[in-house]
Amino acid sequence: MKNIVASNLKMNLLSINEREAYLKRLGALLAGKKFTDTEIVLCAPFVHLEGFKKWKNKKVKRGAQNMFFEDKGSFTGEISPVMLKNFDCEYVILGHSERRKYIQESNQDVNLKVISALKNGIKPILCVGEDADQKRDGTDIVVEQLQDCLNGVSKGKIENVIICYEPVWAISSNNPDHLPTTNEVMSARLLIKKFLVAEYGAKITEKVKIIYGGSVAPDNAGTICVDSGMDGALVGKESLTPSSLVKIVEIIDGKPKT
Numbered sequence: 607m608k609n610i611v612a613s614n615l616k617m618n619l620l621s622i623n624e625r626e627a628y629l630k631r632l633g634a635l636l637a638g639k640k641f642t643d644t645e646i647v648l649c650a651p652f653v654h655l656e657g658f659k660k661w662k663n664k665k666v667k668r669g670a671q672n673m674f675f676e677d678k679g680s681f682t683g684e685i686s687p688v689m690l691k692n693f694d695c696e697y698v699i700l701g702h703s704e705r706r707k708y709i710q711e712s713n714q715d716v717n718l719k720v721i722s723a724l725k726n727g728i729k730p731i732l733c734v735g736e737d738a739d740q741k742r743d744g745t746d747i748v749v750e751q752l753q754d755c756l757n758g759v760s761k762g763k764i765e766n767v768i769i770c771y772e773p774v775w776a777i778s779s780n781n782p783d784h785l786p787t788t789n790e791v792m793s794a795r796l797l798i799k800k801f802l803v804a805e806y807g808a809k810i811t812e813k814v815k816i817i818y819g820g821s822v823a824p825d826n827a828g829t830i831c832v833d834s835g836m837d838g839a840l841v842g843k844e845s846l847t848p849s850s851l852v853k854i855v856e857i858i859d860g861k862p863k864t
């Protein structure tokens with residue numbers, strides 16, 4: 607199974623010029639590099655999807671940061687999964703904590719989107735993770751999120767979902783104390799695996815990628831993403847610096863094979 611490094615570019619790259627400079631730099635850094643075990647995915651803001659599609663870099667796959675659950679119609683301001691498909695998106699981030707916080711997205715909303723993405727042949731990168739209060743109180747939010755967000759996802763479809771464990775308290779942190787330890791990430795991975803095995807069986811679970819997100823950087827990708835046994839990373843801030851993103855990919859691609 608290949609690893610995946612997905613960049614979450616969030617609400618950045620504010621102009622066409624900025625986007626083009628970013629893609630040019632990333633393209634130059636990727637030229638001549640070969641990553642045999644890792645897929646790179648750029649999840650762009652919607653307005654840049656056409657520009658990313660035109661970029662045509664074969665080493666990089668495209669993704670979006672959200673979508674609506676209906677295919678078409680009177681849904682002002684929303685973006686259809688069919689549109690994403692037509693703009694070459696193979697992936698979509700769903701259930702990100704920033705959308706849960708600022709747009710009040712519920713597990714039920716996320717579930718509708720997961721089902722719709724899968725129906726349209728787009729792989730959801732489903733984000734789950736506890737916030738600081740839930741961590742302190744020991745609330746088991748991850749299993750609840752998985753249960754609700756994956757409701758109705760069949761055994762035949764689950765391998766197309768990438769589960770991203772993102773402890774909310776570790777997102778965009780400049781403080782090394784606000785990073786999980788390798789063991790904490792390993793425990794979260796085990797918890798997710800246990801849930802998947804109970805729901806889908808051990809054989810199918812082997813095929814489901816589980817990745818880590820939250821302040822991933824070149825200097826911690828080894829301990830947080832590789833040593834913990836994760837299958838890759840969702841990278842926010844550091845993916846805005848192409849050289850950092852490429853370094854993270856190199857670290858994850860070079861991880862010992864199991």
Ligand code: PGA
Pocket residue numbers: 614772776777778779819820821822840841842843844
């Ligand atoms: P970060 O963002 O790497 O800046 O913490 C990750 C994310 O929110 O997906």
